[in-house]
Amino acid sequence: MKPVTLKEIAEKLNLSITAVSKALKDYPDISKETKARVKALAKELNYVPNSFAVNLRTKSSKTIGVIIPATVHHFFSNVIKGIITIAEEHGFLVILLQSNENFELEKKQIDLLLNKGVDGILISLSNKTNRYEHLNKVIDYKVPLVLFDKIAKQVNCSKVIIDDRKASYNAVTCLIKKGYKRIAHFRGDLNPQNSIDRFLGYKQALLDNNIPFDKNLVYVCNNNADYEDGYANTKKMIEVDKIEVDAVFTITDVVAIGVLKYLNDHKIKVPEEIAIFGFSNWFMSSIVSPSLSTVNQPGYEMGKTAVEILLKEIKNKKKNIPFDYTTIVLETELVIRESS
Amino acid sequence: MKPVTLKEIAEKLNLSITAVSKALKDYPDISKETKARVKALAKELNYVPNSFAVNLRTKSSKTIGVIIPATVHHFFSNVIKGIITIAEEHGFLVILLQSNENFELEKKQIDLLLNKGVDGILISLSNKTNRYEHLNKVIDYKVPLVLFDKIAKQVNCSKVIIDDRKASYNAVTCLIKKGYKRIAHFRGDLNPQNSIDRFLGYKQALLDNNIPFDKNLVYVCNNNADYEDGYANTKKMIEVDKIEVDAVFTITDVVAIGVLKYLNDHKIKVPEEIAIFGFSNWFMSSIVSPSLSTVNQPGYEMGKTAVEILLKEIKNKKKNIPFDYTTIVLETELVIRESS
DNA sequence: TTGTACGCGTTATCAG
DNA sequence: CTGATAACGCGTACAA
Numbered sequence: 001m002k003p004v005t006l007k008e009i010a011e012k013l014n015l016s017i018t019a020v021s022k023a024l025k026d027y028p029d030i031s032k033e034t035k036a037r038v039k040a041l042a043k044e045l046n047y048v049p050n051s052f053a054v055n056l057r058t059k060s061s062k063t064i065g066v067i068i069p070a071t072v073h074h075f076f077s078n079v080i081k082g083i084i085t086i087a088e089e090h091g092f093l094v095i096l097l098q099s100n101e102n103f104e105l106e107k108k109q110i111d112l113l114l115n116k117g118v119d120g121i122l123i124s125l126s127n128k129t130n131r132y133e134h135l136n137k138v139i140d141y142k143v144p145l146v147l148f149d150k151i152a153k154q155v156n157c158s159k160v161i162i163d164d165r166k167a168s169y170n171a172v173t174c175l176i177k178k179g180y181k182r183i184a185h186f187r188g189d190l191n192p193q194n195s196i197d198r199f200l201g202y203k204q205a206l207l208d209n210n211i212p213f214d215k216n217l218v219y220v221c222n223n224n225a226d227y228e229d230g231y232a233n234t235k236k237m238i239e240v241d242k243i244e245v246d247a248v249f250t251i252t253d254v255v256a257i258g259v260l261k262y263l264n265d266h267k268i269k270v271p272e273e274i275a276i277f278g279f280s281n282w283f284m285s286s287i288v289s290p291s292l293s294t295v296n297q298p299g300y301e302m303g304k305t306a307v308e309i310l311l312k313e314i315k316n317k318k319k320n321i322p323f324d325y326t327t328i329v330l331e332t333e334l335v336i337r338e339s340s
Numbered sequence: 341m342k343p344v345t346l347k348e349i350a351e352k353l354n355l356s357i358t359a360v361s362k363a364l365k366d367y368p369d370i371s372k373e374t375k376a377r378v379k380a381l382a383k384e385l386n387y388v389p390n391s392f393a394v395n396l397r398t399k400s401s402k403t404i405g406v407i408i409p410a411t412v413h414h415f416f417s418n419v420i421k422g423i424i425t426i427a428e429e430h431g432f433l434v435i436l437l438q439s440n441e442n443f444e445l446e447k448k449q450i451d452l453l454l455n456k457g458v459d460g461i462l463i464s465l466s467n468k469t470n471r472y473e474h475l476n477k478v479i480d481y482k483v484p485l486v487l488f489d490k491i492a493k494q495v496n497c498s499k500v501i502i503d504d505r506k507a508s509y510n511a512v513t514c515l516i517k518k519g520y521k522r523i524a525h526f527r528g529d530l531n532p533q534n535s536i537d538r539f540l541g542y543k544q545a546l547l548d549n550n551i552p553f554d555k556n557l558v559y560v561c562n563n564n565a566d567y568e569d570g571y572a573n574t575k576k577m578i579e580v581d582k583i584e585v586d587a588v589f590t591i592t593d594v595v596a597i598g599v600l601k602y603l604n605d606h607k608i609k610v611p612e613e614i615a616i617f618g619f620s621n622w623f624m625s626s627i628v629s630p631s632l633s634t635v636n637q638p639g640y641e642m643g644k645t646a647v648e649i650l651l652k653e654i655k656n657k658k659k660n661i662p663f664d665y666t667t668i669v670l671e672t673e674l675v676i677r678e679s680s
Numbered sequence: 681t682t683g684t685a686c687g688c689g690t691t692a693t694c695a696g
Numbered sequence: 697c698t699g700a701t702a703a704c705g706c707g708t709a710c711a712a
Contacts, residue, residue, distance in 0.1 A: 005704095005705060005706085006705070006706065007705075007706095015682080015683090016682070016683045016684080017683090017705090017706080017707095018682075018683060018684080018685095018706095018707085018708080019681090019682055019683070021706065021707065021708090022682090022707090022708090025707090029681060029682080030681070030682080031681060031682090034681085034682085048455050049455075049705085049706075050396075050457070050704085050705050050706075051455055051456055051457050052392065052395040052396040052399070052401070052457055052704080052705080052706095053396055053688090053704070053705035053706045053707090054705085054706065054707085055392040055395065055396075056390075056392040056393055056395075056396050056688050056689070056690090056704090056705080056706080057687085057688060057705085057706050057707050057708090058688095058706090058707080059392070059688080061392070063435070063456075070421075071411070071417045071420050071421055071424075072414065072417040072418065072421065074412065074414075077411045077412040077417055078412065080411050080436070081410075081411055081412065081438060084411075084436060084437065084438050085438070088437070088449075088452075093435050093437070093452065093456060094435065094436055094437075095403070095433050095434060095435055095436075096420070096424060096434055096435075096436045097424065097428070097433070097434075098421060098424050098425070109428075112428075112433065115388050115389075115391055116391055116403075116433060117390075117391050117392055227623070227627060257627060261627055261629075264629060265629075283567070284624060287567060287597060287601055288628070289601075289604060289605075289629075345688095345689060345690090346689070346690070347689075355698085355699085356698070356699045356700075357689090357690085357691095357699090358691085358692090358698075358699055358700075358701095359697090359698060359699065361689095361690070361691065361692095362691095362698090365691090369697055369698080370697070370698080371697060371698090374697085374698090389689080389690075390688085390689050390690070392688080392689075392690095393688070393689035393690040393691090393704090394689080394690060394691085395690095396688090396689080396690075396691095396704050396705070396706095397689080397690045397691045397692085397703090397704060398690085398691075398704095399704080
């Protein structure tokens, strides 16, 4: 089962390697007849080009690298699916790396991908990332780069995001319109843009509706914004801080489910006593009781859009066509359910 | 920012390319002095070997391919995390592909990986896969192959699994011990080994405890064994078929959550009227009310074990050390919670 | 229409 | 200790 090479085909057909190579690629300067002979034999022998050699020659690998903070989040699973699917349709394979919210690891992984010779890189930044030399290095190397979801505005490249601030503003406004007045916010880490924007949207919505902003109503989810954060923060808010609220707006659905669990466990009625509003539209939020109001965040589409931009940049770069960086903002919408 | 090559270093140092190459790889036949000079300059110029060239020369890419049916399942997310993490620690990168439970796609993806020249392949089969030429092709090409989770016994290669039959047997036995007698089973598709084994475990547990097997108590989850399946099957069982049961054992936690949702919606008390037992120990099963009894299925560890075996086979193959295929069976345990 | 010859960047063999 | 030289398999400008 030794792989067949151009050379072998050439020998069997008494042709030069060049002729065979050209014939297979339908160069106009090869006779129809030889093309047919070559192709027939190639098919018969099951010829496939050695991609290592092709890579070396063409200086491209038909491979893109993807770095995400975590795969286990349902949102990222969908993004990945979008990326992989579309990339494959265009003949590109995807190398997946996970930074685990670790800045140092993220830097190392960028280097790994660069050394591997990927044709482009897609990345969603870790929460800890606050310097960008590694990304600028990618740009210096002229390797197309697209940031998605968790981005840094300072970096000069294409981006795919949602308008976190607006989405968050709309969610909180919706709560206010329904009469909720003391709205807590369980925010994410202090560093990520995401988390900042959602917080700012929350704040703005309050101010625009003449509700004073009260920093005591803001709790930080340090534990990676997961279920525990929601539960623990609710517990602290109610049992320790004895703060009374009539609604909670969370950075994430999983956190919201933590809140819900606490409230359910303590027979606090949702939404009568306290309403909940999540973010991301994880499928579980439609299943829990009461079902959760949330913001729909299009994961698959984000992945799809990000690769599409990346592939276009890769193509343009190869043809030496200059291109501008774009920032695509995907639409989100409110999903109103029982919890608000 | 042009990449530096061995040649350039050689020229600047008035050495041969060979000497430089050897120096960098610490060959014993290069003087300490030259080694030092070469390494110093290499570091200064930021030399990194061109991996395309290395691949071509060494006929290996330090890359492994992974095919899974779906990323969105929490279980597979964990497996992937295990694979990626361990592979990276050993200097291997991972190309991820998703078959979407589609046999044709799976075949195509195997070819893609083979053509890419990955050093090994890890695969969890799609539910539709019932022929194995594509896997045998991998073996013919002498590319190390490890099956995990959804495997085919017929294929001659290493495997990492859990003992589905035993796990299932234990779960059902546990239900019986607690006094449940009419236990329904919501099984998976008819084809996958997984699904068959869990069904057989269920059946065996009944027989061993003198409970007659009743095929009317078995429902198939055709819809990819997800939430909808659980809900719809419960509805059908109760409303249409009017079958009375005192417990339901499901192929998966998500299905179990569907069952739970229906029962909660219809004020049927869990576990007093109907008990539920799931499979996989998804983190949501500890959060829903009542929390779900389930079988813990070690995803991360499965991924980790599978790559470790694969990497060992890759290494042995390179050194021409013969090796035997192994089948590792990972331990599962019952997690008893409120629903049973 | 076909073939020659060279280069891609590295590694391996062998001679000095 | 060091360095030619030959692969690895393919692509392409140029010559024939």
